[in-house]
Amino acid sequence: METQSSSERPGMESNFQLKLREELTLLINRTLTQNLTTADIRFDRSPEEVSGDLAFGCFPLAKLARRAPNQIAAQLAAQTDCALLPGVTAVSASGGYLNLTLDLSSWLPDTIDFLLSCEQPEKGSLPPRKVVIEYSSPNTNKPQHLGHVRNNVLGQAVANLLSAAGDEVIRVNLINDRGIHICKSMLTWIKLGEGETPETTGEKGDHLVGRYYVRFETEIKLERKRFFAAAGIDPQQLAADELVKREQDFLAQSSWQQEAEELLLRWEAGDKELLDIWRTMNSWVLAGFDQTYSRYGITFDRTYFESETYLSGRNEIESALQAGLVQRREDGSIWISLAEEELEDKLLQRSNGTSVYITQDVGTALQRYEDYHFDRLIYVVGNEQRYHFRVLIAILRQLGHTWADNLEHLAYGMVNLPEGKLKSREGTAVDADDLLQAVKQAARQVMEASNRRHDFSEQEADQVAEALGLGAIKYYLLRVSANQDLQYDPERSVDLNGTTGPYLQYAYSRMTSLLRKSAFNHQPQMTFELDSAIEKELLLKLLEYAGVVQLAAQQRNPSRLAQYLYELARIFNRFWHDLPVLKAESSDIREQRLALTAACQRILQRGLHLLGIPTPEKI
RNA sequence: GCGCCUGUAGCUCAACUGGACAGAGCAACGGCCUUCUAAGCCGUAGGCUGAAGGUUCGAGUCCUUCCAGGCGUACCA
Incomplete structure (x- = not known):
């Protein structure tokens, strides 16, 4: 539920602006015996054809006074003494609006003084809220492309706006540095990299790693082609459900896929040699990201790593299991029922014990609440994840965290090229x-x-x-x-x-x-x-x-x-x-x-x- | 199938959450530099806001039903 109407957060105002709204409020309350407050007074620009500069729409008053807006405007115009309104030389009624004509030379001194000397003219009148805002949230398997740029630029701007408007803003990044996609670029580098480093190739670290991620995709695509050729099947001819089944068959026997999955298991088991490679490659990517952020002017107060937060998600689920808030099924997987929220049941842990994407987000949210006790947590994430965030908020609520209602998904649309979509897997995205x-x-x-x-x-x-x-x-x-x-x-x-x-x-x-x-x-x-x-x-x-x-x-x-x-x-x-x-x-x-x-x-x-x-x- | 989002000028986008005749830019056409930066300024043309109903004094905006597109609906992230 919205608790505020849109017009009730004026910014700082010059004396004339404030005075004008106060006097107009008094005037209206006197002539129409209403009890408006200055917050109810909002001005539009008068249109060109009408004589006047600022227009006050009488439509909301029409309901209260139970009279037509243009009658009200006419009455106000007739009974208004311009001398009472600061710097106003004329009033007129037109189409339900009260139009005020301003005297430029009396408004300017006050306005200019205000604009040139007010320390933070954007500041609002409400008490500041503590807002954590997450944006960027890159994966460490490829460099950032145009889609990330939209995210970065949007997140930075929204953070700046909130801060200027008076909120206390904490800008955070979340680095997705673990998972199967990370293992894919690692695997390819291990197999085909011949020890290449950013130093030996002179390449930016994120670009180098990204090259191996793309390479993985091309290799597995070749393998897939051979698989279907060997079986004498044209995938294009298959019905949708048949195709899904064949794709599963393919992945089950694909050596690239199998090796990547083995790498993930080794990573989760803490294989020391692998962790060294992982740390090294991540550091290349992060150094590359730093350069990109710095050039684009994108900043953060704090960076979270999923490799560090996913465990607290696991712990939360463990205790929720003890408390009976989530259920273990026969195959060992853990689920939460969201029937109360009118959502599908959601998997929280796989039958093999590994955690899924949303588990990490549960953990990250918990940790942030502990760190900041925010009034608001904003996620700047693409709108394809709308459902994901509905589910995340629902889960946190079901687990008893009342602050779940303070989470907010700021969803933004996809960036397309005139020719069509960006495809980072194929390396055709705009870097x-x-x-x-x-x-x-x-x-x-x-x-x-x-x-x-x-x-x-x-x-x-x-x-x-x-x-x-x-x-x-x-x-x-x-x-x-x-x-x-x-x-x-x-x-x-x-x-x-x-x-x-x-x-x-x-x-x-x-x-x-x-x-x-x-x-x-x-x-x-x-x-x-x-x-x-x-x-x-x-x-x-x-x-x-x-x-x-x-x-x-x-x-x-x-x-x-x-x-x-x-x-x-x-x-x-x-x-x-x-x-x-x-x-x-x-x-x-x-x-x-x-x-x-x-x-x-x-x-x-x-x-x-x-x-x-x-x-x-x-x- | 179900859910969410989006349809506005030839193209890319606005429209203060229901208010005055739906506005900009690009592209097109026509003007303006011996004058503070012409990366600028001025003008012309371009619309049944996807369609049909409904609510309202008043609808691009809200409701219903269609149509078209996108995205979800994973033991992917």
Whole structure:
């Protein structure tokens, strides 16, 4: 059950914003004898055709007062004395909305002071909650690809948003470093690796190990082909259930499969020689991951390893068995009944005594609760695991952990290419490192083709290209709301025009350029006489910032912020185009426009950083 | 079969959780650089929101039934 309505978490506000909401609340309560609170007052932008800037929708009031919304709006408009509302020069009713016209020059001083001096303008009014958020969660058998990049970038951004909105955030990674898939790359390296190491090949460790994982898949595919050929069967001709049976037959006699399974048994038995190899290969992969994370700006406060947490899952199941909460079947396997949750029974331990995926997640969750006593635990995991997390939460609840209701699966959609799906097993996925390299190259080419001349050193040019590449990739992934599948078009992501990271970074560098050239220094309480429509658009957009961050945090949806920042940048670009700043008609106007620019710059910088996008000063 | 998710402009995506005439970008077409960075700005064109019913003062959004796609439904992770 939702306990909060969406509009009840405003961010910090300037004095004028706060005052306006208070006065409007009083006004409504007086004229309609309601008892609204300021939290009930939310503004939309007035549409172009209507005279006004901010619109207050009277629809919720219509139910309380049992009158039509446009009647209520009309009455409010008729009985409103503008003098009581700060900086409001006119009110009008239209289509059930009360439209307020703001006086730009009275709003600006207060707004600019607030935006430039408030330490954390995104902060919400509720007490902070302790939130543990898990993202990335890679397997140590292959390098990270585009799907992981979406996860990493999304997780990082949501963590940043929650933190900015005022929560205490603990960012955790979970390394899946054990299991049959790990054994596959190990096996292939042992058999065919001839002692290769990242040092001898000069390759990144995760790429090296990943090569052996792909190799395993190609080898077993060949073996499968031979198996079916020898039996004189064309698998394509088989009915579905027959095919499943034949595949099982194949795996049962496949030497690659058998050897991998033997390796897993040896690993679980603690075979010392094997554990050494396992540790060595994992360390290669982890070193590779560290490089990737660091380049992408992905950080964690704590890293969990499944090889360390899966045992606590086993223990939990053991004690649940004693307590009669789970049942052992005749073949020795252990199950939990989830009939109360209207879910299928779930296996918790195999008949051969080894643990399954969900057992590890039970253990990890328990350990995290012990470590942090969180108010909320968010899992950033692909939406193909929706069912898995429903089951996980149900299990924890059945085992008597009331905090199970504080777990939350932040499911995000798959990343597809225009040609179709990514397939990491076949090694056709878009590799995270290669991707950044390619997009960076493209950015570099655009920089060099441009007729702008900067005295960039080679090193500076490289840094700017890297920043633009990151901006391009991250914005591309974050502008789509999380639960949607997204289509990744490599060519489009390299295109720096349109709703892209580089567009925003470019706008930022323009703002910075103006401020640098003018050596602007903000004086509080300055007076404003600006009055153009475009300047007012900027003011109105700036006023939305804190609310947008609050909403994005609450919905765990950075795309809201991504969208907003694009709108802000677009209005700024229009402002830049239409109005002179450094060469303004008077030095007063110049200072005022610079102050407005400074506010935009700070908001755009903070917003982009929440999305994990770097903001180079010059492009 | 059952469950979950998704269908919005030619393409990629928005739409503050039920509110004003459904908005952007790309692609197309037409304008704007001797002027603070043209990676920019302005304009034109593009829609029966998959279909049909229903609830409501009001539906892209909620309900029902279809249609299409994706993902689950493992003693895989």
